[in-house]
Amino acid sequence: MSNFIPEKLSVQYRTGITITEPVIPRRYTLTHSDLTGDLFLNIGIDYAWDKINPMRDEVLGEWKQRGNSLFYCVYLSIDQGQYNQNISAKRNEIFRRELPLALTAIRYGDRFFFNAYPHLDQAPLIINFMSAYPQFAKQENWGTFQSITS
Template sequence: MSNFDKSKLHVTFMDGVNKVSPIIPRKYTLTHSDETGELFLDIGKDYNYKAITSFRDEVLGKWINFNNMYYLQLYAYISGGEFDFKRSAIRYNIFQKELPLALTAIINGDKTFYKAHPYLYNSPIFIKFNSIYPAFNKVEYFGRVKDYFI
């Protein structure tokens, strides 16, 4: 996993979302620059679709309330058919390696939000990998919000 450097994280709050509210809808769009290593986190009521490129290496996320419990659901796009199985496996492995960095960026980029809502610290995090290949089309547990605070 790459190391998190908070000086390379740029956070933008969009469309009616601020540092402490709302919880729902609160959506995250995390993109990056391969050239500079910078991370760009947009937090809004919707995803920042303009930031998504044809590489499809962004991480999207949102808060969900189910049975009066909150959890953080993230999404990683593996393949919709444009990548063969081998390339999809490579993409899946890269996401597996880099997701802890992505989660650290998302959680720490929205730190004031968690300080305002400390009951979310123990919320579970699930990653939905989206792929046409069953081997990569799955949901995985990635710990709790508190695991990614630095």
């Protein structure tokens, strides 16, 4: 896994979102530059579809509620819009290796929100690996932001 460098992260709050409100809907679009290693986090009521490129290597996340409990749901497009099992296998490997960095960037990028709602550090992280191939299409509990970033 790469090391998180805060100076490489750019955060943009989109219309309808402040540093602490709302909790729901609050959606995250994390993209990056392969050339510079810079990370770009957009936080909005909707995903930043305009920031997503054909590589489909973004990390999408949102807060969801079940009963009185909140959890953070992540969506990863393993197949990149193509259907090649070897490419999907490699992308699955890369997403799994780099996801802790991505989650750390999301947590750091929205740190004022987490400071306002510290209990969210203990909310479950539910990761959805989306793929046409059953061996890659999985939903997994990855712990909490606290367990990933500590």
